[in-house]
Amino acid sequence: MFEKIISEKNQKIKYLKKLYSKRGRREKGKLVLEGYRIIEEALKSDTVFEQMYMSPDFFNSSEGQFLKEKFLNKENTGNILIVDKKILDKIADTVSPQGVIAVVNEIKYETGDLFKEKGLLLLLDRIQDPGNMGTIIRTAVAAGLDGIIILKGSVDIYNQKVLRATMGAVFKIPLLQGLALEEFFELMDRSNYRLLCTDLTAERYYYQEEYKRPLIIAIGNEANGLDERLLQRSDYRVKIPITDRIESLNAAVAAGVIIYKLTEREWK
Amino acid sequence: MFEKIISEKNQKIKYLKKLYSKRGRREKGKLVLEGYRIIEEALKSDTVFEQMYMSPDFFNSSEGQFLKEKFLNKENTGNILIVDKKILDKIADTVSPQGVIAVVNEIKYETGDLFKEKGLLLLLDRIQDPGNMGTIIRTAVAAGLDGIIILKGSVDIYNQKVLRATMGAVFKIPLLQGLALEEFFELMDRSNYRLLCTDLTAERYYYQEEYKRPLIIAIGNEANGLDERLLQRSDYRVKIPITDRIESLNAAVAAGVIIYKLTEREWK
Numbered sequence: 076m077f078e079k080i081i082s083e084k085n086q087k088i089k090y091l092k093k094l095y096s097k098r099g100r101r102e103k104g105k106l107v108l109e110g111y112r113i114i115e116e117a118l119k120s121d122t123v124f125e126q127m128y129m130s131p132d133f134f135n136s137s138e139g140q141f142l143k144e145k146f147l148n149k150e151n152t153g154n155i156l157i158v159d160k161k162i163l164d165k166i167a168d169t170v171s172p173q174g175v176i177a178v179v180n181e182i183k184y185e186t187g188d189l190f191k192e193k194g195l196l197l198l199l200d201r202i203q204d205p206g207n208m209g210t211i212i213r214t215a216v217a218a219g220l221d222g223i224i225i226l227k228g229s230v231d232i233y234n235q236k237v238l239r240a241t242m243g244a245v246f247k248i249p250l251l252q253g254l255a256l257e258e259f260f261e262l263m264d265r266s267n268y269r270l271l272c273t274d275l276t277a278e279r280y281y282y283q284e285e286y287k288r289p290l291i292i293a294i295g296n297e298a299n300g301l302d303e304r305l306l307q308r309s310d311y312r313v314k315i316p317i318t319d320r321i322e323s324l325n326a327a328v329a330a331g332v333i334i335y336k337l338t339e340r341e342w343k
Numbered sequence: 344m345f346e347k348i349i350s351e352k353n354q355k356i357k358y359l360k361k362l363y364s365k366r367g368r369r370e371k372g373k374l375v376l377e378g379y380r381i382i383e384e385a386l387k388s389d390t391v392f393e394q395m396y397m398s399p400d401f402f403n404s405s406e407g408q409f410l411k412e413k414f415l416n417k418e419n420t421g422n423i424l425i426v427d428k429k430i431l432d433k434i435a436d437t438v439s440p441q442g443v444i445a446v447v448n449e450i451k452y453e454t455g456d457l458f459k460e461k462g463l464l465l466l467l468d469r470i471q472d473p474g475n476m477g478t479i480i481r482t483a484v485a486a487g488l489d490g491i492i493i494l495k496g497s498v499d500i501y502n503q504k505v506l507r508a509t510m511g512a513v514f515k516i517p518l519l520q521g522l523a524l525e526e527f528f529e530l531m532d533r534s535n536y537r538l539l540c541t542d543l544t545a546e547r548y549y550y551q552e553e554y555k556r557p558l559i560i561a562i563g564n565e566a567n568g569l570d571e572r573l574l575q576r577s578d579y580r581v582k583i584p585i586t587d588r589i590e591s592l593n594a595a596v597a598a599g600v601i602i603y604k605l606t607e608r609e610w611k
Contacts (some may be wrong), residue, residue, distance in 0.1 A: 206474055210593045217585040217592050240593075247588040282607045315603070316610040317485040320515040324485050325478045325508075328599035331592070335583070335600045339550045342584040 076147070080128075080158045083165075087156055091128060092166055094178060097231050106233040108177045109169045111138050116243025118145040123180040126153040130160035133174030142175065168235040181233070188249040189222030190266050194289040195337060196221055198259065198270075200305060201228040201296040202326060208232060209240020210327035211294065216244035218334045219341075224259060224291070225252045256304060263291075263308070272301050272309035273333060275323065281313040281333055292337065294330045297323075344415070348396075348426045351433075355424055359396060360434055362446060365499050374501040376445045377437045379406050384511025386413040391448040394421040398428035401442030410443065436503040449501070456517040457490030458534050462557040463605060464489055466527065466538075468573060469496040469564040470594060476500060477508020478595035479562065484512035486602045487609075492527060492559070493520045524572060531559075531576070540569050540577035541601060543591065549581040549601055560605065562598045 080088060093099035094107045105125060108114050118124070127146055133139045134157050146152055160174055167176060189196055197215050202208045208230050215223055230237060232252055238245060254262075263270065268289045273281065293309070295301030306312060315332055317324060324332070348356060361367035362375045373393060376382050386392070395414055401407045402425050414420055428442055435444060457464055465483050470476045476498050483491055498505060500520055506513060522530075531538065536557045541549065561577070563569030574580060583592060583600055592600070 210596060213589065213593060214596050216589050219586045219588075242589065242591075244589055280607075280610060318487045320487075321481065321484050321510065321512055323510075324599070325481060325595065327593065328478060328482050328595055331596035331599045332603040336603075339548075339604075342548060 076154060078154050078156050080156050080162075083162050087126070088158070088162065088166070091176065091178065095166065095168065097233075100181070100233055104181045104183075105178050106181050107235070108179060108238065109167050109175075109235055110173045110239075111142070111175060113238055113243055114142060114175060114177045115145075117177065117179055117246050118142065118149065120246035122182060122246055124149055124152045125178040125180065126156060127178075128156045128158050128163060128176040130163055130174030131157055132160065139175070169239075182246070184222070184249040184251060186251070186262060189224065189251060190262070190268070190289070191221050192289065194221040194268070196268070196289075196291045197223045197330070197334070198291050198293040198305075199223065199225045199229055200293060200301050201226060201299075202294065203230055203297055204326070205230050205234050205236035206240045207297065207325065207327045209237040209242075211330045212237075212241045212248065212250075213244040214327065214331045214334055216247045218338045220248065220334065222249040222251070224254060224262075225250065226259060227253055227255050256302060260308070269310040270305070270308055271311040271313065271333075272306050273315060273329060274300060274306055274312055275314050275317075277312045277314040279313050281315050281336055284311050284313055286311060286337060290337070292330075292333055294326060294333075297326045344422060346422050346424050348424050348430075351430050355394070356426070356430060356434070359444065359446065363434065363436065365501075368449070368501055372449045373446050374449050375503070376447060376506065377435050377443075377503055378441045378507075379410070379443060381506055381511055382410060382443060382445045383413075385445065385447055385514050386410065386417065388514035390450060390514055392417055392420045393446040393448065394424060395446075396424045396426050396431060396444040398431055398442030399425055400428065407443070437507075450514070452490070452517040452519060454519070454530060457492065457519060458530070458536070459489050459557065462489040462536070464536070464557075464559045465491045465598070465602070466559050466561040466573075467491065467493045467497055468561060468569050469494060469567075470562065471498055471565055472594070473498050473502050473504035474508045475565065475593070475595045477505045477510075479598045480505075480509045480516065480518075481512040482595065482599045482602055484515045486606045488516065488602065490517040490519070492522060492530075493518065494527060495521055495523050524570060528576070537578040538573070538576055539579040539581065539601075540574050541583060541597060542568060542574055542580055543582050543585075545580045545582040547581050549583050549604055552579050552581055554579060554605060558605070560598075560601055562594060562601075565594045
């Protein structure tokens, strides 16, 4: 149940290192979580834990105790590996990973997990900044959206910076990642979802439309906005107004303004 | 007009280093801008430039040419100093400051620059994250607010990470920084401004109120929200609803949702 690792050349350390690349994660269908907070959030969700790596100090701390208990109460978990803190620090992306790293199964969602009869989904087109990506996922969960579709060319949502910015929200919403635009259009064709595009050159303001469900809200790249093919296919094309003193809104703020406008009458 | 600096021990290099501390900046009443984009934005504003430091490569680039011209067309500017790129990289906060750093005068605003008859102001209470701070300033400019009051205990807005996240917006809005809460209340006492506080325990939702101007929108610390004394003094106390799957919204997103709700009927 507990296993002590002394050497950096241990197979389980090599395995962990591999999962720090996007390719390694995809091959194994796993992801890496760093630090107490996100691991605690993941333990509350249906996420399947493979193993946890802890420094001896963390293992013996009250936080370590808490995570251990939750971990051992979960089904299908592997071992807790006790590893020298220097080795952990060297592997981790975070400057101070707090002495704990977990490996969990990537959660696989199906189209049916996202598309609902009166649903409200988010489509992200080439969002680049990890902080923006994480904050948008957090906002979608906060507002109760049904799912997020992330097009190819966006930052990997299992990047540590994204995971941190989600504050755990990444485990609380169905996500489809890495779709090509054509694949997305095929999904649209097989559904009755409408498409809302935000675009600075649109004529109507976002608060002037009556939007019908089911609906997908599209948010575009920080510098270039949405792909022209999305704009052409949109059912609603609206802008968030800004003064001429600035070029654009931050993408996560724009997403928040639109998402909250769309949901504001639904809270009870 | 142009001056070449070879040594790190040059007085003007020592002076620049000093301005990289909050204390140094305050003593001299100056700030430091790194990189093409923010300097370009500052050159468009009323900001008074003291001097610019450029690497030889940047000096000879088309971007360098562009900044030089704008700089020389401004009044009261000092010299352009050509400095070895290694020296610049060593001083700069940014990993790649693009070979250009400018020293400009801090813009001093008076209370009268912010408080207007029907005005809409933002109050920031101990915002800690530089990215959030910069994004909130950018959003306030985008929405056309009249000014921002920043209470003591918030991150310094002249920190490079904040400046970068503002995307130049920091030069486009009156700002009062470093006020104690008592000083803020004195300003309130001398005005007829109302105070809107966001608070997760409030009973009413943000979109249910009819807000009267002049108004100050208060946004609180990322982890702890607003100071209790602000909540007690509020004229409107409202919440942005969130699902129980998450603890809170990101502070910059929350600010965006409220700010845009308050201004949405004013665009023409």
